[in-house]
Amino acid sequence: MKAVTYRRFGGPEVLTLSELAVPEPGPGEVRVRIVVSAVNPTDWKARAGSGFVAEPELSVPHQDGAGVVDAVGAGVTEFSVGDRVWTLLAAAHAPLSGTAQEYTVLPADRLVPLPDEAGFDEGAAFAIPALTAHRALTVAEDGPRRLAPNALSGKTVLVSGGAGAVGNSAIQLARWAGATVISTVSTETKADLARAAGAHHVVRYTEGNVAEAVREIAPDGVDLIVEVAAGVNAALHTAVLRPRGTVAAYGDDGGTGSVALDFRQNVLLNTRYQFLVLYTVGFDRLREGAEDLNAALRDGRLRLGPDHGLPVHRFPLAETARAHEASEKGVTGKVLIEVS
Template identity: 35%
Template structure:
């Protein structure tokens, strides 16, 4: 099968297409024929060495998958060959490939209302937002930074689903899009300092990094908190929490129920082939993507 690998850390040019063996599922694992995967910021951070959680190359990136089950390991009863599934892959052999193996607990049945392209856009981004906002209560004020991005636009919807008043930071060009998702108030970060525009925030969700978490501490309500999904250097403040998503088929099933009910939708910026992976990484790294970039296998 084909897979995207890299032998060294570096820019998008280090990503290469190679022929490798189709993996075999072990106990508790599922083999999926990849119909689509999607790009997350973690992908280019790992590729370049900004993040080192996968260890040194070689490895294959790709945390999201939507596809069809083609094999199961011993002990798997939740899925059978032919099932359409979506979920996460967290290993050195990721979903930038024609086939991938992942634990059964990382998968859920794909909602029938979604095609594989739209399903592949959800797992990492939706779980990041879902789990980060789990304590949000009706009437609270939630500030979402980078609200039009892959995680941000889902966070806006999930916070609204939980009854929050949602404020987002995004370029003016994305304001109508975000209002359509339920955002109550929007700030153009290119022209306005959000610290001068909002206050009494119960939860600030940082999807930017840099100094956004530190600055967000200044706009919190007395019992407010900052949840940071981007920063590489955690802050020493009891109101600050560094958030990492946890792969969970159970949580994805709840996300799928919202999608099936028409109460959550993922935005696709564009669909590209894995043959164009370097260009896709350049686009993702530019920070000018609305929603997600989805990748389909070679054609």
């Protein structure tokens, strides 16, 4: 079978289209024929050596993908040949379990049924971004642990970077759950994408006073901030949060790697900071998030494409290196690999 592999850390040029043997599922495992694989920043960071993996001997990249169950191992009862599925952190399971290949074998608990209402593109595109957004939207002290219609009713959510993949998912999921959504973006083009995702209000942080603009929309402050630039926006947090508000920080874009907080202002607000990454959140939370994402997909409230604020950029498997390069350069939208 065809697979994209790498044997050392480096730039996109270390990725090679290779021939590997089709793997066989063992007890408790499932083999999936991958139809669509997705590129996330975590994938090229791992390839470059700045992720959560050791120096590779031979690795297949990509955490996210969607496809069809091709074979099941002994003891697997929850999936059958022909089932459509999407993956949970595939490449984190083993060096050769990533989705940038025609077939992968994973434990059954790393697979999620793909609803009939969703395509393989959605299954691959929304896994890490939407699970990250789900986690961000469910960590507030006064908020829900699970998402569903009206779960965030009466809440105001500020989504930083609403044109990004996580920001897009956060907007769509927050709207589905009944929140009022404000998003910050840098350009008018990105503002259009945030509106297409469903943001009620969009503020351009490159012009004017962002805190004043947010406070005009939410005079009592926002309940929750989904934050992609934790260090850069630290001062904004205390300016717009209500008392007992929460910052769910999943990124430090434009930052230094350290976040400086105003102790007095945060104490007075009783601010809650939740830093998050999916790799250590626990599979119980991932499974809960996946169930809620599937519910949103069934309701047609988590959708892909420019009309929903998330343009798609497609590459064949043989051009995975170009796909990584596009993602690293910050292309707006979702990068997908057509595998089979």
